[in-house]
Amino acid sequence: MLNQTIFAISDDNGALPELCAGAKSLASRVIAVVFGDSSAAEAAAGCGADAIRYCPVSDEGAPEDYAAAIAAAVKKEDRAFVMLNNSIRGRCLAGRIGVLLDTPVLTSVGAVAEEDGALICRRMVYGGTAQRSERFAKPYGVATISGGAFEPSAGLPACTDIAQLEGEPEGGIRRLSRAEKKEGGVNLVAAKRIVDVGRGLAAEEDLALCRELAGVLGAEVGCSRPVAENNKWLPKSSYMGITGVQVKPDVILALGVSGQVQHIGGINKSRVIVAINKDKAAPIFKNCDFGLVGDLYKIVPALIKKLS
Ligand SMILES: Cc1cc2nc3c(=O)[nH]c(=O)nc-3n(C[C@H](O)[C@H](O)[C@H](O)COP(=O)(O)OP(=O)(O)OC[C@H]3O[C@@H](n4cnc5c(N)ncnc54)[C@H](O)[C@@H]3O)c2cc1C
Numbered sequence: 222m223l224n225q226t227i228f229a230i231s232d233d234n235g236a237l238p239e240l241c242a243g244a245k246s247l248a249s250r251v252i253a254v255v256f257g258d259s260s261a262a263e264a265a266a267g268c269g270a271d272a273i274r275y276c277p278v279s280d281e282g283a284p285e286d287y288a289a290a291i292a293a294a295v296k297k298e299d300r301a302f303v304m305l306n307n308s309i310r311g312r313c314l315a316g317r318i319g320v321l322l323d324t325p326v327l328t329s330v331g332a333v334a335e336e337d338g339a340l341i342c343r344r345m346v347y348g349g350t351a352q353r354s355e356r357f358a359k360p361y362g363v364a365t366i367s368g369g370a371f372e373p374s375a376g377l378p379a380c381t382d383i384a385q386l387e388g389e390p391e392g393g394i395r396r397l398s399r400a401e402k403k404e405g406g407v408n409l410v411a412a413k414r415i416v417d418v419g420r421g422l423a424a425e426e427d428l429a430l431c432r433e434l435a436g437v438l439g440a441e442v443g444c445s446r447p448v449a450e451n452n453k454w455l456p457k458s459s460y461m462g463i464t465g466v467q468v469k470p471d472v473i474l475a476l477g478v479s480g481q482v483q484h485i486g487g488i489n490k491s492r493v494i495v496a497i498n499k500d501k502a503a504p505i506f507k508n509c510d511f512g513l514v515g516d517l518y519k520i521v522p523a524l525i526k527k528l529s
Contacts, residue, residue, distance in 0.1 A: 230254040238304040241269035243371030266379040274386040290388025292321035300360040307365040327364040349463040349486035367408040414440035421477015427489040461487035480505025
Protein backbone atom coordinates (compact mmCIF):
# COMPACT_ATOMS: atom_id res chain seq x y z
CA MET A 222 0.00 0.00 0.00
CA LEU A 223 1.31 3.46 -0.89
CA ASN A 224 1.80 6.09 1.78
CA GLN A 225 0.01 8.81 -0.15
CA THR A 226 -3.44 10.29 -0.74
CA ILE A 227 -5.91 9.26 -3.41
CA PHE A 228 -8.75 11.62 -4.27
CA ALA A 229 -11.88 9.70 -5.30
CA ILE A 230 -14.19 12.05 -7.19
CA SER A 231 -17.58 11.25 -8.63
CA ASP A 232 -20.52 13.18 -10.05
CA ASP A 233 -22.59 10.10 -9.17
CA ASN A 234 -22.69 9.11 -5.50
CA GLY A 235 -23.55 5.56 -6.58
CA ALA A 236 -20.07 5.13 -8.08
CA LEU A 237 -18.27 6.37 -4.97
CA PRO A 238 -18.15 3.16 -2.85
CA GLU A 239 -16.43 1.32 -5.69
CA LEU A 240 -13.88 4.11 -6.29
CA CYS A 241 -13.18 4.46 -2.56
CA ALA A 242 -12.79 0.70 -2.05
CA GLY A 243 -10.23 0.62 -4.87
CA ALA A 244 -8.46 3.71 -3.54
CA LYS A 245 -8.38 2.31 0.00
CA SER A 246 -6.72 -0.90 -1.22
CA LEU A 247 -3.96 1.16 -2.86
CA ALA A 248 -3.17 4.11 -0.60
CA SER A 249 -3.07 5.08 3.07
CA ARG A 250 -5.51 8.02 2.82
CA VAL A 251 -8.60 8.49 0.68
CA ILE A 252 -10.42 11.80 0.28
CA ALA A 253 -13.77 11.58 -1.50
CA VAL A 254 -15.12 14.62 -3.33
CA VAL A 255 -18.87 14.81 -3.95
CA PHE A 256 -21.03 17.40 -5.68
CA GLY A 257 -23.95 18.80 -3.76
CA ASP A 258 -24.53 20.28 -0.34
CA SER A 259 -23.72 18.76 3.05
CA SER A 260 -26.63 16.32 2.71
CA ALA A 261 -24.97 14.80 -0.39
CA ALA A 262 -21.82 14.31 1.69
CA GLU A 263 -23.80 12.81 4.60
CA ALA A 264 -25.49 10.42 2.15
CA ALA A 265 -22.05 9.29 0.97
CA ALA A 266 -20.64 8.87 4.50
CA GLY A 267 -20.50 5.07 4.23
CA CYS A 268 -18.42 5.12 1.02
CA GLY A 269 -15.21 4.10 2.79
CA ALA A 270 -13.28 7.39 2.48
CA ASP A 271 -11.23 8.83 5.36
CA ALA A 272 -12.54 12.31 4.59
CA ILE A 273 -15.31 13.71 2.40
CA ARG A 274 -15.26 17.17 0.84
CA TYR A 275 -18.40 18.47 -0.79
CA CYS A 276 -18.73 21.02 -3.56
CA PRO A 277 -22.10 22.81 -3.34
CA VAL A 278 -22.77 23.07 -7.08
CA SER A 279 -25.50 25.62 -7.73
CA ASP A 280 -28.56 24.75 -9.78
CA GLU A 281 -27.07 26.53 -12.79
CA GLY A 282 -23.51 25.36 -12.20
CA ALA A 283 -21.54 22.21 -13.02
CA PRO A 284 -18.95 20.03 -11.25
CA GLU A 285 -16.30 21.40 -13.64
CA ASP A 286 -16.62 24.76 -11.85
CA TYR A 287 -14.73 23.16 -8.96
CA ALA A 288 -11.74 21.98 -11.00
CA ALA A 289 -9.45 24.73 -9.65
CA ALA A 290 -10.56 24.19 -6.05
CA ILE A 291 -9.98 20.44 -6.38
CA ALA A 292 -6.57 20.96 -8.01
CA ALA A 293 -5.62 23.32 -5.16
CA ALA A 294 -6.57 20.64 -2.61
CA VAL A 295 -4.52 18.04 -4.50
CA LYS A 296 -1.50 20.38 -4.64
CA LYS A 297 -1.40 20.45 -0.84
CA GLU A 298 -0.02 16.90 -1.14
CA ASP A 299 3.52 16.21 -2.37
CA ARG A 300 2.23 13.31 -4.46
CA ALA A 301 -1.35 12.27 -5.12
CA PHE A 302 -3.50 10.26 -7.46
CA VAL A 303 -6.89 11.54 -8.59
CA MET A 304 -9.49 8.95 -9.61
CA LEU A 305 -12.79 10.00 -11.17
CA ASN A 306 -15.75 7.99 -12.40
CA ASN A 307 -15.71 7.50 -16.15
CA SER A 308 -18.85 9.51 -16.93
CA ILE A 309 -18.87 12.33 -19.49
CA ARG A 310 -18.76 14.81 -16.58
CA GLY A 311 -15.99 12.83 -14.91
CA ARG A 312 -13.89 12.94 -18.07
CA CYS A 313 -14.48 16.70 -18.55
CA LEU A 314 -13.47 17.36 -14.95
CA ALA A 315 -10.44 15.07 -15.26
CA GLY A 316 -9.20 17.05 -18.27
CA ARG A 317 -9.41 20.35 -16.41
CA ILE A 318 -7.78 18.96 -13.26
CA GLY A 319 -5.02 17.40 -15.38
CA VAL A 320 -4.24 20.77 -16.97
CA LEU A 321 -4.18 22.52 -13.59
CA LEU A 322 -1.87 19.86 -12.14
CA ASP A 323 0.27 19.84 -15.28
CA THR A 324 -0.09 16.09 -15.66
CA PRO A 325 -1.62 13.82 -18.33
CA VAL A 326 -5.00 12.14 -17.92
CA LEU A 327 -5.74 8.46 -18.54
CA THR A 328 -9.36 7.66 -19.42
CA SER A 329 -11.39 4.42 -19.25
CA VAL A 330 -8.91 2.73 -16.93
CA GLY A 331 -10.09 -0.81 -16.18
CA ALA A 332 -7.70 -1.68 -13.35
CA VAL A 333 -5.20 0.02 -11.05
CA ALA A 334 -2.55 -1.86 -9.09
CA GLU A 335 0.43 -0.95 -6.95
CA GLU A 336 3.73 -2.29 -8.25
CA ASP A 337 7.18 -1.38 -6.92
CA GLY A 338 5.91 1.76 -5.23
CA ALA A 339 4.01 3.08 -8.26
CA LEU A 340 0.39 2.96 -9.36
CA ILE A 341 -0.02 1.09 -12.63
CA CYS A 342 -3.14 1.80 -14.72
CA ARG A 343 -4.37 -0.78 -17.20
CA ARG A 344 -6.78 -0.11 -20.03
CA MET A 345 -7.85 -1.68 -23.27
CA VAL A 346 -6.42 -0.38 -26.54
CA TYR A 347 -6.70 -1.22 -30.25
CA GLY A 348 -10.46 -1.81 -30.09
CA GLY A 349 -10.12 -4.11 -27.10
CA THR A 350 -7.61 -6.46 -28.71
CA ALA A 351 -4.74 -5.46 -26.40
CA GLN A 352 -4.17 -4.08 -22.93
CA ARG A 353 -1.77 -1.27 -22.10
CA SER A 354 -0.13 -0.67 -18.71
CA GLU A 355 0.93 2.87 -17.85
CA ARG A 356 2.21 4.80 -14.88
CA PHE A 357 2.54 8.51 -14.24
CA ALA A 358 6.07 9.89 -14.35
CA LYS A 359 4.97 13.02 -12.43
CA PRO A 360 4.03 13.47 -8.76
CA TYR A 361 0.34 13.76 -9.67
CA GLY A 362 -1.77 11.42 -11.76
CA VAL A 363 -5.36 11.75 -12.99
CA ALA A 364 -7.42 8.84 -14.29
CA THR A 365 -11.07 8.11 -15.01
CA ILE A 366 -12.00 4.62 -13.87
CA SER A 367 -14.47 2.39 -15.72
CA GLY A 368 -17.37 0.99 -13.70
CA GLY A 369 -16.62 -2.49 -12.37
CA ALA A 370 -12.87 -1.91 -11.92
CA PHE A 371 -13.13 -2.42 -8.15
CA GLU A 372 -15.39 -4.29 -5.75
CA PRO A 373 -17.24 -1.99 -3.30
CA SER A 374 -16.88 -2.89 0.39
CA ALA A 375 -19.98 -3.31 2.53
CA GLY A 376 -20.78 -2.28 6.12
CA LEU A 377 -18.08 0.39 6.46
CA PRO A 378 -18.15 2.84 9.38
CA ALA A 379 -19.56 6.26 8.49
CA CYS A 380 -16.96 8.91 7.74
CA THR A 381 -17.06 11.77 10.26
CA ASP A 382 -14.50 14.09 8.64
CA ILE A 383 -16.95 15.92 6.37
CA ALA A 384 -16.46 19.53 5.27
CA GLN A 385 -17.03 21.85 2.35
CA LEU A 386 -14.13 21.94 -0.11
CA GLU A 387 -12.12 25.13 0.26
CA GLY A 388 -12.23 27.51 -2.68
CA GLU A 389 -14.85 29.16 -4.82
CA PRO A 390 -16.49 27.72 -7.96
CA GLU A 391 -15.36 29.33 -11.19
CA GLY A 392 -18.81 29.58 -12.76
CA GLY A 393 -17.56 29.06 -16.31
CA ILE A 394 -20.60 27.04 -17.30
CA ARG A 395 -24.22 28.03 -16.80
CA ARG A 396 -26.95 25.43 -17.17
CA LEU A 397 -29.90 26.84 -19.09
CA SER A 398 -32.34 23.97 -18.74
CA ARG A 399 -32.60 20.35 -17.75
CA ALA A 400 -34.95 17.83 -19.41
CA GLU A 401 -35.53 14.23 -18.48
CA LYS A 402 -34.29 11.66 -21.01
CA LYS A 403 -37.13 9.96 -22.87
CA GLU A 404 -35.41 6.57 -23.03
CA GLY A 405 -35.71 4.58 -19.82
CA GLY A 406 -32.28 3.54 -18.61
CA VAL A 407 -31.24 0.45 -16.66
CA ASN A 408 -28.37 0.28 -14.23
CA LEU A 409 -26.45 -2.59 -15.78
CA VAL A 410 -23.30 -1.85 -13.77
CA ALA A 411 -25.16 -2.69 -10.56
CA ALA A 412 -27.16 -5.63 -12.01
CA LYS A 413 -26.56 -9.09 -10.54
CA ARG A 414 -28.13 -10.87 -13.51
CA ILE A 415 -28.27 -9.74 -17.13
CA VAL A 416 -29.93 -11.11 -20.26
CA ASP A 417 -27.63 -9.98 -23.08
CA VAL A 418 -29.47 -9.68 -26.41
CA GLY A 419 -27.50 -9.95 -29.65
CA ARG A 420 -28.24 -9.63 -33.33
CA GLY A 421 -29.35 -13.27 -33.32
CA LEU A 422 -32.73 -11.87 -32.33
CA ALA A 423 -34.69 -11.68 -35.59
CA ALA A 424 -37.24 -8.96 -34.78
CA GLU A 425 -37.84 -6.17 -32.30
CA GLU A 426 -41.06 -7.76 -31.04
CA ASP A 427 -39.03 -10.81 -30.01
CA LEU A 428 -37.55 -8.67 -27.24
CA ALA A 429 -40.70 -9.67 -25.36
CA LEU A 430 -39.28 -13.20 -25.16
CA CYS A 431 -35.98 -11.89 -23.75
CA ARG A 432 -37.84 -9.67 -21.26
CA GLU A 433 -39.93 -12.65 -20.17
CA LEU A 434 -36.76 -14.65 -19.53
CA ALA A 435 -35.28 -11.66 -17.67
CA GLY A 436 -38.46 -11.50 -15.60
CA VAL A 437 -38.23 -15.11 -14.42
CA LEU A 438 -34.51 -14.71 -13.72
CA GLY A 439 -34.88 -11.35 -11.95
CA ALA A 440 -32.44 -9.95 -14.52
CA GLU A 441 -31.95 -6.68 -16.39
CA VAL A 442 -31.89 -6.64 -20.20
CA GLY A 443 -28.76 -5.42 -21.97
CA CYS A 444 -27.53 -5.92 -25.52
CA SER A 445 -24.71 -5.78 -28.04
CA ARG A 446 -23.94 -2.47 -29.74
CA PRO A 447 -25.70 -3.11 -33.08
CA VAL A 448 -28.94 -3.99 -31.28
CA ALA A 449 -28.91 -0.50 -29.73
CA GLU A 450 -27.00 1.57 -32.30
CA ASN A 451 -28.17 0.08 -35.61
CA ASN A 452 -31.52 -1.53 -34.81
CA LYS A 453 -32.37 1.02 -32.09
CA TRP A 454 -34.37 -1.66 -30.27
CA LEU A 455 -32.94 -0.73 -26.87
CA PRO A 456 -31.50 2.54 -25.50
CA LYS A 457 -27.82 3.18 -26.20
CA SER A 458 -27.21 3.05 -22.45
CA SER A 459 -28.10 -0.68 -22.66
CA TYR A 460 -25.25 -1.85 -24.82
CA MET A 461 -22.22 -3.49 -23.28
CA GLY A 462 -18.67 -3.55 -24.54
CA ILE A 463 -15.49 -1.54 -24.71
CA THR A 464 -17.37 1.50 -25.98
CA GLY A 465 -20.47 0.73 -23.93
CA VAL A 466 -21.19 -0.31 -20.38
CA GLN A 467 -18.73 -2.60 -18.62
CA VAL A 468 -20.56 -4.99 -16.33
CA LYS A 469 -19.74 -7.67 -13.80
CA PRO A 470 -22.93 -9.45 -12.76
CA ASP A 471 -23.07 -12.84 -11.05
CA VAL A 472 -24.48 -14.30 -14.25
CA ILE A 473 -24.99 -13.07 -17.81
CA LEU A 474 -26.95 -14.98 -20.41
CA ALA A 475 -25.86 -14.07 -23.95
CA LEU A 476 -28.59 -14.79 -26.52
CA GLY A 477 -27.55 -14.71 -30.18
CA VAL A 478 -24.36 -12.79 -29.43
CA SER A 479 -21.38 -13.75 -31.62
CA GLY A 480 -18.81 -12.75 -29.00
CA GLN A 481 -16.66 -10.21 -30.84
CA VAL A 482 -13.78 -8.89 -28.76
CA GLN A 483 -15.36 -5.44 -28.45
CA HIS A 484 -18.43 -6.94 -26.79
CA ILE A 485 -16.50 -9.43 -24.66
CA GLY A 486 -14.43 -6.51 -23.29
CA GLY A 487 -17.60 -5.28 -21.57
CA ILE A 488 -18.87 -8.57 -20.13
CA ASN A 489 -15.77 -10.62 -19.34
CA LYS A 490 -15.74 -9.65 -15.67
CA SER A 491 -19.08 -11.44 -15.18
CA ARG A 492 -18.81 -14.29 -12.69
CA VAL A 493 -20.60 -16.77 -14.98
CA ILE A 494 -21.21 -16.34 -18.71
CA VAL A 495 -23.82 -18.56 -20.38
CA ALA A 496 -24.07 -18.39 -24.17
CA ILE A 497 -26.78 -19.57 -26.54
CA ASN A 498 -25.82 -19.44 -30.21
CA LYS A 499 -26.79 -21.59 -33.17
CA ASP A 500 -23.29 -21.42 -34.66
CA LYS A 501 -20.96 -23.77 -32.81
CA ALA A 502 -17.95 -21.88 -34.20
CA ALA A 503 -19.12 -18.53 -32.70
CA PRO A 504 -16.29 -16.88 -30.71
CA ILE A 505 -18.59 -16.49 -27.69
CA PHE A 506 -18.06 -20.20 -26.98
CA LYS A 507 -14.37 -19.50 -26.29
CA ASN A 508 -15.37 -16.90 -23.70
CA CYS A 509 -18.19 -18.54 -21.78
CA ASP A 510 -18.53 -20.88 -18.82
CA PHE A 511 -21.56 -22.71 -20.22
CA GLY A 512 -22.44 -22.83 -23.91
CA LEU A 513 -25.59 -24.11 -25.60
CA VAL A 514 -25.40 -24.63 -29.35
CA GLY A 515 -28.89 -24.16 -30.68
CA ASP A 516 -31.69 -21.88 -31.77
CA LEU A 517 -32.53 -19.29 -29.12
CA TYR A 518 -36.16 -19.39 -30.27
CA LYS A 519 -36.33 -23.02 -29.11
CA ILE A 520 -34.09 -22.79 -26.04
CA VAL A 521 -35.42 -19.57 -24.46
CA PRO A 522 -39.10 -20.67 -24.28
CA ALA A 523 -37.95 -24.00 -22.78
CA LEU A 524 -35.83 -22.12 -20.22
CA ILE A 525 -38.74 -19.84 -19.30
CA LYS A 526 -40.99 -22.89 -18.82
CA LYS A 527 -38.38 -24.65 -16.70
CA LEU A 528 -37.56 -21.61 -14.55
CA SER A 529 -41.12 -20.31 -14.06
C1 LIG B 1 -14.19 0.32 -32.63
C2 LIG B 1 -15.34 -0.63 -32.38
C3 LIG B 1 -15.93 -0.63 -31.14
C4 LIG B 1 -16.99 -1.51 -30.88
N1 LIG B 1 -17.55 -1.52 -29.64
C5 LIG B 1 -18.52 -2.41 -29.37
C6 LIG B 1 -19.08 -2.50 -28.07
O1 LIG B 1 -18.70 -1.76 -27.15
N2 LIG B 1 -20.06 -3.41 -27.85
C7 LIG B 1 -20.51 -4.27 -28.82
O2 LIG B 1 -21.39 -5.08 -28.54
N3 LIG B 1 -20.00 -4.20 -30.06
C8 LIG B 1 -19.03 -3.30 -30.36
N4 LIG B 1 -18.53 -3.24 -31.62
C9 LIG B 1 -19.15 -4.09 -32.65
C10 LIG B 1 -18.62 -5.52 -32.59
O3 LIG B 1 -17.42 -5.61 -33.34
C11 LIG B 1 -19.63 -6.53 -33.16
O4 LIG B 1 -19.98 -6.14 -34.46
C12 LIG B 1 -20.88 -6.68 -32.32
O5 LIG B 1 -20.56 -6.89 -30.97
C13 LIG B 1 -21.68 -7.86 -32.84
O6 LIG B 1 -22.92 -7.91 -32.19
P1 LIG B 1 -23.74 -9.28 -32.14
O7 LIG B 1 -22.90 -10.33 -31.53
O8 LIG B 1 -25.05 -8.97 -31.53
O9 LIG B 1 -24.05 -9.56 -33.68
P2 LIG B 1 -23.42 -10.60 -34.70
O10 LIG B 1 -21.95 -10.53 -34.70
O11 LIG B 1 -24.13 -10.38 -35.98
O12 LIG B 1 -23.81 -12.02 -34.09
C14 LIG B 1 -25.10 -12.54 -34.07
C15 LIG B 1 -24.99 -13.97 -33.59
O13 LIG B 1 -26.29 -14.51 -33.42
C16 LIG B 1 -26.24 -15.86 -33.78
N5 LIG B 1 -27.62 -16.26 -34.11
C17 LIG B 1 -28.37 -15.87 -35.18
N6 LIG B 1 -29.61 -16.39 -35.09
C18 LIG B 1 -29.64 -17.13 -33.95
C19 LIG B 1 -30.65 -17.92 -33.31
N7 LIG B 1 -31.88 -18.04 -33.83
N8 LIG B 1 -30.33 -18.57 -32.16
C20 LIG B 1 -29.09 -18.46 -31.62
N9 LIG B 1 -28.10 -17.73 -32.18
C21 LIG B 1 -28.38 -17.06 -33.33
C22 LIG B 1 -25.29 -15.94 -34.95
O14 LIG B 1 -24.75 -17.24 -35.07
C23 LIG B 1 -24.25 -14.90 -34.55
O15 LIG B 1 -23.15 -15.50 -33.88
C24 LIG B 1 -17.47 -2.38 -31.91
C25 LIG B 1 -16.85 -2.36 -33.16
C26 LIG B 1 -15.81 -1.49 -33.39
C27 LIG B 1 -15.17 -1.52 -34.75
